[in-house]
Amino acid sequence: MSDVTDALRSLLVDGDLTCLVSDALDRGGAMGAAVRSVWSGARFVGEAVTVRTFGTDLSAVFDAIQAAGPGSVVVIDSHGVTNAAFWGERTTRAAMARGLVGAVIDGACRDVTAIGKLGFPVFSTAITPNAGLPGGRGAVNVPVAVGGMTVRPGDVLVGDENGVVVIPLERQGEVLGKVRAQMEAERLAFQAADRGESAPPEGNERTVSK
Incomplete structure (x- = not known):
């Protein structure tokens, strides 16, 4: 494994x-x-x-x-x-x-x-x-x-x-890196949404800033 x-x-x-x-x-x-x-x-x-x-x-x-x-x-x-x-x-x-x-x-x-x-x-x-x-x-x-x-x-x-x-x-390492980045981006996007802020389209969460 x-x-x-x-x-x-x-x-x-x-x-x-x-x-x-x-x-x-x-x-x-x-x-x-x-x-x-x-x-x-x-x-x-x-x-x-x-x-x-x-x-x-x-x-x-x-x-x-x-x-x-x-x-x-x-x-x-x-x-x-x-x-x-x-x-x-x-x-x-x-x-x-x-x-x-x-x-x-x-x-x-x-x-x-x-x-x-x-x-x-x-x-x-x-x-x-x-x-x-x-x-x-x-x-x-x-x-x-x-x-x-x-x-x-x-x-x-x-x-x-x-x-x-x-x-x-052949894409395992690449995918793992992207998944980790997406999880952090989604965390920020969801926090913004919970505050009532406009959320980006799904898949564009990386544009959300801290």
């Missing part, structure tokens, strides 16, 4: 971190709106371990969990399959045992009540009771497409109730 990931994770408690990260990525970087948390309040920051599934085969998901280090997020590209789940309570417990911090699925999840009770952040585009089947096919740690965004192994993902944002590996 990188220093940038640690630093971003420390900012999660301030809320709406994905919005700041998206702004730092020139108001981009977010997965499609269909990628939503399966329980309210879920949030994470972690480095991607990617999975490309084959049909309804979820074997590669278990392979990815075993390959992932602590602090990782499993990111699953199911090619739009939503009639079979690629994540559930068993994968959640296996991921938690290895110190993973989240899962993002362009596809379906199940066991959402159990996942919520366990408090493990899972974001998906669908929910179904049907489980995927093992078949020994699929790929781990290859570029994938999830929620309309390309995700590569090692990219940093940030998730909260607004959605999921992807920070490319």
